[in-house]
Amino acid sequence: MKRILLACMMVSVAVAVSASTVTYTADNTSIFPNPERGFTEELNGKVSVKSPYRVKNHIDSNWGKKDCMTMPVVLYNFGNFKSQDLPDEILAGFDEDMQELRNFGLKCVLRFAYTERESDKVDATPEWVQRHLEQLKPHLAANADVIYVLEAGFVGVWGEWYYSQNYGNETQHVTANRRKVIGYLFDNVPAEMFILFRYPMIKTEYLGDSRPLTSAEGFSGSVRARMGCHNDAFLHNWGNMGTYASDDNSDDPAVRQYIATETLYVPNGGETNIDDDDALAERRYTQAPSEMSKYHWSFCGSTYATPVTGRWRSSGLFDTLNVYMGYRYNLLDGHYTDQVAPGGKMNVTIRVRNAGYAPLYNARKAYIVLKNGSKTYSLPLTADLRRWLPNGAKNAINEQVAVPSDIPEGTYQLYLHLPDIHASIAQDPRYAIRLANEGVWDSATGMNDLGATVTVSSDAPKDPGALPEMTALTTTTAATTGVGKIVENNAMYILRNGVRYTADGMRIQ
Numbered sequence: 001m002k003r004i005l006l007a008c009m010m011v012s013v014a015v016a017v018s019a020s021t022v023t024y025t026a027d028n029t030s031i032f033p034n035p036e037r038g039f040t041e042e043l044n045g046k047v048s049v050k051s052p053y054r055v056k057n058h059i060d061s062n063w064g065k066k067d068c069m070t071m072p073v074v075l076y077n078f079g080n081f082k083s084q085d086l087p088d089e090i091l092a093g094f095d096e097d098m099q100e101l102r103n104f105g106l107k108c109v110l111r112f113a114y115t116e117r118e119s120d121k122v123d124a125t126p127e128w129v130q131r132h133l134e135q136l137k138p139h140l141a142a143n144a145d146v147i148y149v150l151e152a153g154f155v156g157v158w159g160e161w162y163y164s165q166n167y168g169n170e171t172q173h174v175t176a177n178r179r180k181v182i183g184y185l186f187d188n189v190p191a192e193m194f195i196l197f198r199y200p201m202i203k204t205e206y207l208g209d210s211r212p213l214t215s216a217e218g219f220s221g222s223v224r225a226r227m228g229c230h231n232d233a234f235l236h237n238w239g240n241m242g243t244y245a246s247d248d249n250s251d252d253p254a255v256r257q258y259i260a261t262e263t264l265y266v267p268n269g270g271e272t273n274i275d276d277d278d279a280l281a282e283r284r285y286t287q288a289p290s291e292m293s294k295y296h297w298s299f300c301g302s303t304y305a306t307p308v309t310g311r312w313r314s315s316g317l318f319d320t321l322n323v324y325m326g327y328r329y330n331l332l333d334g335h336y337t338d339q340v341a342p343g344g345k346m347n348v349t350i351r352v353r354n355a356g357y358a359p360l361y362n363a364r365k366a367y368i369v370l371k372n373g374s375k376t377y378s379l380p381l382t383a384d385l386r387r388w389l390p391n392g393a394k395n396a397i398n399e400q401v402a403v404p405s406d407i408p409e410g411t412y413q414l415y416l417h418l419p420d421i422h423a424s425i426a427q428d429p430r431y432a433i434r435l436a437n438e439g440v441w442d443s444a445t446g447m448n449d450l451g452a453t454v455t456v457s458s459d460a461p462k463d464p465g466a467l468p469e470m471t472a473l474t475t476t477t478a479a480t481t482g483v484g485k486i487v488e489n490n491a492m493y494i495l496r497n498g499v500r501y502t503a504d505g506m507r508i509q
């Protein structure tokens with residue numbers, strides 16, 4: 001693949017003490033693994049005690065390497081236990097499967113179901129779903145570190161909330177029993193975990209409100225803020241097989257706009273349709289990048305359905321989607337205090353472009369790391385990476401960080417470390433975010449080399465002066481004409497006549 005190098009322009013800012021500016025070169029074509037985004041592959045099977053389905057029998061050290069995948073979709077079929085407790089062997093097997101994911105540096109999109117055939121619409125009753133969720137609760141909590149999202153599941157064939165005996169057959173509406181299951185899910189799933197539902201109508205009817213999430217509500221931990229989407233009929237000609245349906249319209253523009261806005265704050269992903277001629281037609285096929293961009297897709301099945309994904313592969317579109325699906329962070333430039341006293345502070349100003357289709361959704365820590373040989377100091381940042389808008393938006397870290405008072409004098413290399421928030425895998429470099437730039441990634445540590453140094457000396461000032469104004473992300477026209485750019489929560493918005501829009505034109509309520 002031909003590599004395209006993009007040189008980003010230097011930003012000039014004035015500070016009170018000596019500082020250095022580094023300009024970075026973006027990598028806009030390389031495909032490499034990053035956690036919580038990209039193509040997936042489904043692993044599924046019917047669970048039984050005599051012949052248990054086990055993830056560990058389906059993955060190894062080479063799993064997903066070809067397409068740089070980091071997330072299987074793991075679907076457990078509990079059809080043998082529709083009206084009885086899940087045996088201890090099954091629950092222990094689930095824990096072992098999740099450990100197997102850790103062994104290979106993977107996370108999963110998780111789903112549970114009771115049936116996999118349209119001819120068998122018999123799922124479990126709400127009471128048994130509740131019981132199984134109560135049994136699963138401690139196991140979901142113990143393995144939250146390797147579960148990217150939970151798809152609601154349980155209801156209908158394949159857990160897709162359709163073709164169901166107990167919950168309303170062939171409908172997207174929220175029946176009384178579906179409402180019960182939603183409540184059971186939120187009672188038993190860890191509070192930090194997103195739950196994805198097959199149809200937007202399920203969310204709007206459950207909440208009794210078709211208003212999309214606002215920036216203030218996003219990532220708040222509320223039920224509204226945790227209900228995401230999965231579309232398992234991507235590109236289907238009939239409103240993506242009900243994904244965008246409303247009562248009086250099988251493909252409602254208002255529902256599409258709802259999802260476009262919602263998915264700035266909740267995940268979206270899924271798979272393509274298996275046999276729809278329209279999905280293969282040129283007019284739809286070429287829309288895949290724009291559709292994924294508009295609706296902020298972070299994951300998609302790589303093999304289902306092969307009529308579509310196979311054409312993506314043969315044309316080269318698969319690689320394009322693999323580059324931009326989910327988040328993709330390019331360092332643009334950085335401005336760093338280059339001398340600091342022990343116990344003093346240093347200014348860190350970094351501009352980052354999210355070239356991907358989606359934000360990052362799960363909370364993640366960020367550190368500036370000072371490294372000199374074996375001496376390493378991680379200084380926490382307050383930046384919320386979930387607020388870094390996608391589709392080319394420029395975002396910023398602009399903070400003062402305190403240097404430890406007992407740090408030895410010397411010259412330290414600067415790194416940006418974006419590890420997983422869970423202590424169990426925080427030190428595993430396979431779960432850290434790699435930035436899409438030339439020459440910054442250190443695969444051994446999972447850190448990104450910022451190409452700058454800071455000298456720690458008792459002769460250096462402890463106060464670096466005021467942080468620079470982010471002139472590269474703001475303009476004065478916004479205040480006078482209502483058109484321009486503003487920065488809020490370290491993210492850039494376009495302002496037109498007093499209304500905020502994302503970089504890709506989505507209106508922010």
